[in-house]
Amino acid sequence: MEKSIRKATIAWLLTAFLVFLVMVTLGITMRLAQGAQVSLSPTTFYAIMTMHGLGMAGALFSGGLAVIWYITSHSCKVSLGVSWAAWGLFVVGAVVLLAATLLGGFGPGWYALYPLPFVRPAWPSWATGASIIALILMGVAWLIFQLDILRALAAKWGAKRLLAWEYIAGKTPEEPLPAQVLIAAMCAIAGTLGTLSGAATLILYLLKWLSPSVELDPLLLKNTMFMFGHTIVNVCIYCGLCAIYYVLPRFTGRPWGVNRVTAIAWNATLMFVLFAYFHHLYMDFAQVKALHIIGQLASYGSALPATAVSIFGIGSQVYKSGVKWSFTPLAFALGAIGWAVGGVGAVVDSTIMVNTYFHNTLWVPGHFHTYFLVGYVLMFMGFLHDFFKSSAERFAVGSLVTMLLGGYGFLLMFYLGGMSGLPRRVSSYAAASFGGLAEKGATLATLGAAFAIVFLLGAIGFGFSVVKGRGAAPEAGASPDPAS
Numbered sequence: 001m002e003k004s005i006r007k008a009t010i011a012w013l014l015t016a017f018l019v020f021l022v023m024v025t026l027g028i029t030m031r032l033a034q035g036a037q038v039s040l041s042p043t044t045f046y047a048i049m050t051m052h053g054l055g056m057a058g059a060l061f062s063g064g065l066a067v068i069w070y071i072t073s074h075s076c077k078v079s080l081g082v083s084w085a086a087w088g089l090f091v092v093g094a095v096v097l098l099a100a101t102l103l104g105g106f107g108p109g110w111y112a113l114y115p116l117p118f119v120r121p122a123w124p125s126w127a128t129g130a131s132i133i134a135l136i137l138m139g140v141a142w143l144i145f146q147l148d149i150l151r152a153l154a155a156k157w158g159a160k161r162l163l164a165w166e167y168i169a170g171k172t173p174e175e176p177l178p179a180q181v182l183i184a185a186m187c188a189i190a191g192t193l194g195t196l197s198g199a200a201t202l203i204l205y206l207l208k209w210l211s212p213s214v215e216l217d218p219l220l221l222k223n224t225m226f227m228f229g230h231t232i233v234n235v236c237i238y239c240g241l242c243a244i245y246y247v248l249p250r251f252t253g254r255p256w257g258v259n260r261v262t263a264i265a266w267n268a269t270l271m272f273v274l275f276a277y278f279h280h281l282y283m284d285f286a287q288v289k290a291l292h293i294i295g296q297l298a299s300y301g302s303a304l305p306a307t308a309v310s311i312f313g314i315g316s317q318v319y320k321s322g323v324k325w326s327f328t329p330l331a332f333a334l335g336a337i338g339w340a341v342g343g344v345g346a347v348v349d350s351t352i353m354v355n356t357y358f359h360n361t362l363w364v365p366g367h368f369h370t371y372f373l374v375g376y377v378l379m380f381m382g383f384l385h386d387f388f389k390s391s392a393e394r395f396a397v398g399s400l401v402t403m404l405l406g407g408y409g410f411l412l413m414f415y416l417g418g419m420s421g422l423p424r425r426v427s428s429y430a431a432a433s434f435g436g437l438a439e440k441g442a443t444l445a446t447l448g449a450a451f452a453i454v455f456l457l458g459a460i461g462f463g464f465s466v467v468k469g470r471g472a473a474p475e476a477g478a479s480p481d482p483a484s
């Protein structure tokens with residue numbers, strides 16, 4: 001059974017990692033085009049941007065779900081059939097989406113703001129339909145995968161215990177709840193709700209595509225689409241944290257259980273993360289004003305508790321623990337730092353007064369690329385290195401240094417662009433022909449591309465390190481895993 005679970009997990013992890021590398025290449029292509037180093041028509045640029053955004057979020061979220069599914073399998077009976085079925089649906093969806101964007105030219109951006117894809121599009125109608133169907137296929141894959149995780153967790157621990165409410169009530173249960181159960185449950189609940197919101201949205205899009213006379217409410221669809229997109233990308237990062245809570249104790253030799261503070265923090269995060277997406281709608285004057293205020297408060301609420309307990313938790317895990325700083329703990333610690341740094345940029349941007357200035361500037365890709373690229377991606381790689389028991393430590397740590405150098409350099413160019421007021425989502429800065437902005441944008445983009453190439457080399461190096469050293473690492477420390 002353990003072998004079949006590993007095989008299914010490997011299928012997901014490899015798919016996620018390979019799609020990630022391809023999407024980085026598309027990202028570099030965009031940055032080179034914005035730097036006027038390569039020539040892309042606007043239609044091609046936006047098709048690449050759409051694929052890159054959806055592909056990155058989709059692949060990394062799938063990788064994150066595979067991580068919590070695998071962790072769940074250590075204490076619960078997960079379904080292999082569901083995992084393979086979900087993987088198959090995801091791969092078919094991804095291939096169809098690649099065709100619809102890169103061949104068909106579907107290019108309204110990841111959230112395909114209604115009614116954009118249906119109003120005199122620059123791409124054929126089949127590309128719109130194929131993209132909608134591809135996203136529905138991936139959505140179904142994530143839905144059944146998450147429901148299986150929840151089913152398995154509830155069967156083993158009891159549905160009532162999953163969110164650790166007994167700890168909040170001040171009780172000390174006889175059988176302690178492992179932290180990874182609380183976080184995996186939180187991820188699967190939030191992810192399921194987000195995915196359902198996406199499914200409802202996409203089914204309406206499909207209806208519109210099949211029957212163009214149908215009129216839908218643009219504001220409602222923007223809400224439901226962001227509830228989907230915002231929630232799944234946040235859940236993705238929480239899946240990375242779940243890996244840290246589960247794996248790091250093996251390196252430090254210290255158990256990491258649930259207590260009252262952790263339980264409150266993760267429950268608060270679950271509640272707030274579902275409402276934080278309102279900060280994407282600050283510019284929508286038709287949105288009820290109270291929702292903007294809730295958006296600002298929920299953004300703070302979803303960021304602060306989980307960050308505080310996790311960063312404090314990682315600190316107390318490693319402090320004077322004598323941990324050997326091999327690739328996995330190093331990638332976890334640096335990933336958590338990247339997540340927190342990007343989180344600060346995001347919280348700043350979610351403040352209404354600041355958002356008035358930064359909205360749709362390069363500051364936005366600056367912060368979300370930070371907590372993904374040098375945050376979640378490092379956590380994910382830390383998990384991969386440990387999962388494949390890689391012994392190529394020096395090679396992997398060298399790749400990590402390369403990725404940090406390339407990653408932070410690439411991000412800095414986004415932040416500098418944002419501070420200068422350069423807009424996001426434009427294929428060329430040439431139109432910003434005042435105050436030297438066009439030249440500045442192109443220079444920052446070219447430097448960004450160069451740093452991103454360094455990152456890509458580091459990521460490929462990491463991939464080689466795992467292939468080279470797989471299966472040869474000695475077991476790290478004693479396992480204090482409370483679930484096994």
Ligand code: HEM
Nearest residue numbers: 024027028030031053056057109110372373424425426452
């Ligand atoms: C070195 C790696 C990466 C490079 C070079 C890169 C590059 C880019 C560029 C140039 C843009 C367009 C920015 C603009 O002008 O608005 C972009 C957008 C985006 N990227 Fe990345 N990116 C990378 C990694 C990631 C990662 C790890 C994620 C994970 C979620 C991601 C998700 C997105 C999303 C969601 C968008 C917005 C797409 C849209 O607006 O429709 N990228 N990226």
